[in-house]
Amino acid sequence: xxxxxxxxxxxxxxxEEREILKGVNLTIxxxxxHAIMGRNGSGKSTLSYVLAGKEDxxxxxxxxxxNGVDILDMEPSERAVAGIFLAxxxxxxxxxxxxxxxxxxxxxAQRKARGxxxxxxxxxxxxxxxxxxxxxIDSDMLKRPLNVGFSxxxxxxAEILQMALLKPALCVLDETxxxxxxxxxxxxxxxxxALRAENRSMLVITHYQRLLNHIVPxxxxxxxxxxxxxxxxxxxxxxxEAKGYADFDATAA
Amino acid sequence: MRQTMPVRLGAAEDTLIAQLKSVxxxxxxxxxxxxxxxxxxxxxYHYTDLxxxxxxxxxxxxxxxxxxxxxxxxxxxxxxxxxxxxIQSASTAPAGIIVGKAAGSALSTRDDVLVxxxxxxxxxxLTLTLESSVDPVIQIDRRTEGEAAHVADSLKIYVADGASAxxxxxxxxxxxxxxxxxxxxxxxxxxxxxxxxxxxLSFRATxxxxxxxxxxxxxxxxxxxxxxxxxxxxxxxxxxxxxxxxAHGDITGLNLVSDGQHADITMDATHAVPGTSSQPLFKxxxxxxxxxxxxxxxxxxRDAQKTDAKFMHQGLMLSDEAEILSKPELEIYADDVxxxxxxxxxxxxxxxLFYLMSRGIPQEEAETMLVRGFLEELVDSIEDAALAEALxxxxxxxxxxxx
Numbered sequence: 001x002x003x004x005x006x007x008x009x010x011x012x013x014x015x016e017e018r019e020i021l022k023g024v025n026l027t028i029x030x031x032x033x034h035a036i037m038g039r040n041g042s043g044k045s046t047l048s049y050v051l052a053g054k055e056d057x058x059x060x061x062x063x064x065x066x067n068g069v070d071i072l073d074m075e076p077s078e079r080a081v082a083g084i085f086l087a088x089x090x091x092x093x094x095x096x097x098x099x100x101x102x103x104x105x106x107x108x109a110q111r112k113a114r115g116x117x118x119x120x121x122x123x124x125x126x127x128x129x130x131x132x133x134x135x136x137i138d139s140d141m142l143k144r145p146l147n148v149g150f151s152x153x154x155x156x157x158a159e160i161l162q163m164a165l166l167k168p169a170l171c172v173l174d175e176t177x178x179x180x181x182x183x184x185x186x187x188x189x190x191x192x193x194a195l196r197a198e199n200r201s202m203l204v205i206t207h208y209q210r211l212l213n214h215i216v217p218x219x220x221x222x223x224x225x226x227x228x229x230x231x232x233x234x235x236x237x238x239x240x241e242a243k244g245y246a247d248f249d250a251t252a253a
Numbered sequence: 254m255r256q257t258m259p260v261r262l263g264a265a266e267d268t269l270i271a272q273l274k275s276v277x278x279x280x281x282x283x284x285x286x287x288x289x290x291x292x293x294x295x296x297x298y299h300y301t302d303l304x305x306x307x308x309x310x311x312x313x314x315x316x317x318x319x320x321x322x323x324x325x326x327x328x329x330x331x332x333x334x335x336x337x338x339x340i341q342s343a344s345t346a347p348a349g350i351i352v353g354k355a356a357g358s359a360l361s362t363r364d365d366v367l368v369x370x371x372x373x374x375x376x377x378x379l380t381l382t383l384e385s386s387v388d389p390v391i392q393i394d395r396r397t398e399g400e401a402a403h404v405a406d407s408l409k410i411y412v413a414d415g416a417s418a419x420x421x422x423x424x425x426x427x428x429x430x431x432x433x434x435x436x437x438x439x440x441x442x443x444x445x446x447x448x449x450x451x452x453x454l455s456f457r458a459t460x461x462x463x464x465x466x467x468x469x470x471x472x473x474x475x476x477x478x479x480x481x482x483x484x485x486x487x488x489x490x491x492x493x494x495x496x497x498x499x500a501h502g503d504i505t506g507l508n509l510v511s512d513g514q515h516a517d518i519t520m521d522a523t524h525a526v527p528g529t530s531s532q533p534l535f536k537x538x539x540x541x542x543x544x545x546x547x548x549x550x551x552x553x554x555r556d557a558q559k560t561d562a563k564f565m566h567q568g569l570m571l572s573d574e575a576e577i578l579s580k581p582e583l584e585i586y587a588d589d590v591x592x593x594x595x596x597x598x599x600x601x602x603x604x605x606l607f608y609l610m611s612r613g614i615p616q617e618e619a620e621t622m623l624v625r626g627f628l629e630e631l632v633d634s635i636e637d638a639a640l641a642e643a644l645x646x647x648x649x650x651x652x653x654x655x656x
Contacts, residue, residue, distance in 0.1 A: 052611045055603070080613035092608040096626025096633075105622065106612035113613065145626070162612060 003068040004029045005083075005201035006170050011062035013050050020046045022226035024062070026203075028170070028219075033202040035212055037237060038223030039245045044205045045089060047223075048174040051203075052086040053079045066170060080106075081113040083169030087159040087176055094146040099158065102146045103128060107165055131164040135191045152179030153187075160191040171195065171202045177211040189214030209241040222248045260289040268310040269370070272403065275313070278373035284366075291366055300546040300578045301517040303366070306486055307460060310432055313374070314338050314402035323394055324425030324454040325647065328639045330390040333379065337397055338406045340379045347389055349416070351382040359409035359438035360466055367462050367490065371436045374405035378436075381410045386417040390640050397426035397433055397459070407436040414442035414470075419637055421450045424463070425483070428456040433484075435463040441473035443497065448476045448635065452647060455483040457514070464490040469529075471497025478631060479506035480644070481516035482651050488517040495522070495529035502531040505631050509651045510575075512541025519548040522562070524590075526554070530561040536628060537568045539575030550582040553590050560590040568598035569627055571620075621652050 006028040013021040020043045028034050038044050050057050051064065053076035064071050071079050094102070107127075108118045119127070128142065135157045147155055156176055163171055173192065177185055192215050196202070204215055212220070212234060220237045222230040222245070229248050230236065240248075262270075266289055273282035290307060291298035314337040323332070333352065334341040346352050358375040360368050379393070397404045412418060424433060433455070441447055453461045461484035469475050481487045493502050508516040518535055537545035549564040568577035581594035601623050609619035628648055635641040 052607075054607055075616065076607060076610035077613050077615045077619070080611055086611055088608065092605050094605055094608070094623070094626055096629030097622055102609070102612075102622070105614055105618065106609075109615060109618065110613035113615075166612065 007065040032218040035217035085168035089175040153184035311401035314404035317398035330392040349385040375407040378407035397431040401429040412445040417446040440468040444472040461487040467493040469500040472499040491520040498528040504533040508537040508545035510543030517546040524560040540571035548580040555586040564594040
């Protein structure tokens with residue numbers, strides 16, 4: 001059997017004294033899209049931050065393997081180089097740093113860390129233009145400071161643009177549908193679907209089934225009280241939408 | 254007043270008194286004999302106690318024999334030089350500029366020790382009269398060469414009605430314990446538009462003092478930027494005076510301090526007539542045990558109604574030991590004004606750092622990006638591209654220059 005892109009084994013994490021992840025087990029084979037659904041406060045977003053390496057969380061037990069390699073001791077920047085990309089629920093505004101400057105820094109930092117030559121400016125411009133066109137991102141938006149004054153839709157499209165340029169092995173999308181109207185949701189979903197590939201996996205975290213009509217998952221997991229309590233195919237999402245999370249809480253208890 | 258109390262004088266004061274007497278400035282010598290250098294008990298020197306910080310004064314400067322390379326090169330700039338207080342002969346001036354000299358300091362009398370010292374010790378002022386708009390950046394390269402020296406120099410600029418110019422002053426010299434006392438006086442005529450940038454790039458052993466006096470006429474627009482990026486001890490005093498309706502000042506400054514450095518920007522602005530405005534914006538970045546000070550005083554005269562002025566100081570601490578001190582003061586005698594002040598101070602934002610790192614940018618590079626972003630608004634409004642690039646170079650030099 002080939003190595004899965006992501007393998008999480010019995011992961012426990014806490015912030016200060018409060019345990020948030022209580023034994024997460026999850027395997028995503030190459031090429032698959034998995035969705036995690038759960039109510040607010042169930043620990044979904046924590047899982048995404050822990051994958052990306054945010055400092056605030058203490059891992060007390062378990063491991064995370066990316067392509068078979070343990071990433072828990074890696075810095076966030078090293079994890080990105082190893083192939084993890086987190087599309088933020090609330091992308092951070094960075095005044096004074098032009099979006100273009102940031103994109104180039106990120107791409108070249110990853111190339112440098114992998115021992116590849118840095119991209120020339122014309123190649124870089126071409127890559128950004130191509131990826132941007134699919135997401136309705138024009139050059140004016142790229143000249144503005146990163147995420148500053150971007151609308152909700154612009155922020156999410158900028159996240160997907162970064163994903164397209166950085167070509168990660170694992171895309172983690174944290175509530176990518178939040179703050180999007182139907183049109184924006186379609187643009188973003190199209191962007192995400194265009195990135196589905198045999199050697200890439202995705203973890204889509206969401207409250208609502210709506211997003212999964214556009215980004216159709218191979219597997220749906222229900223998250224409750226810090227772990228996965230049920231897994232199934234895409235119909236599980238419809239079932240959840242109809243019945244709510246209450247039944248699954250019973251399973252968790 | 255405290256001046257009547259006898260004070261114990263230190264070596265620096267003894268030297269200053271002797272130097273002042275040697276040039277016949279007996280009243281100034283007497284003032285220091287009675288009051289000494291200002292201590293923290295003098296409000297305007299509260300955070301920059303000269304009596305403690307200035308232990309020795311080197312001999313008065315002699316004419317320089319050699320000059321080091323320019324501290325900052327701006328392609329296309331028209332350069333003038335004052336070396337060790339002596340005005341150097343200049344190349345042919347571009348259209349619109351008349352270059353000349355005048356005896357003595359350009360500053361108006363003021364109850365301030367640095368102003369008094371410049372008044373007594375500056376032998377001549379370089380004078381520039383800008384009759385019309387000047388295209389190239391005007392760079393005044395002020396330097397102190399050779400052995401450690403106490404130097405006072407002065408510059409006076411008249412900007413005619415409707416004229417515009419970008420004026421850059423750079424301060425540098427040899428690696429010695431110089432004490433520099435530099436004066437600049439700029440008068441802006443009706444509707445004149447001036448950008449005035451001063452950059453200290455002295456060596457660490459040097460103490461750098463500068464006083465910039467501005468008279469902003471009707472409808473005139475003044476933009477200033479002070480950058481402290483060199484001397485171990487630096488203080489720039491900004492005295493803008495808004496004297497005609499519609500006069501506006503974007504007064505900005507940047508303290509870049511590393512371990513052991515002390516940098517102070519002190520502004521004392523006067524809105525003298527109705528209908529003037531100003532936006533003072535200062536930033537300080539401190540690392541190691543560096544200390545940065547910004548004092549900003551806005552004085553609004555009794556009949557200066559409709560004054561609109563807001564002072565802001567933002568500090569960024571890159572270490573736990575750094576110190577950033579902020580003192581806004583409002584002195585308002587009119588009753589129909591919009592005036593305010595704000596100060597913020599903090600470390601680099603953790604969430605921003607995580608965001609950049611999550612894209613593969615290593616921590617150090619991510620921190621540098623965030624610091625550059627913090628400063629960008631001070632530099633990005635500079636219209637001349639070559640000058641903006643040179644200033645980015647100064648900032649990057651400090652950022653990448655280690656502790």
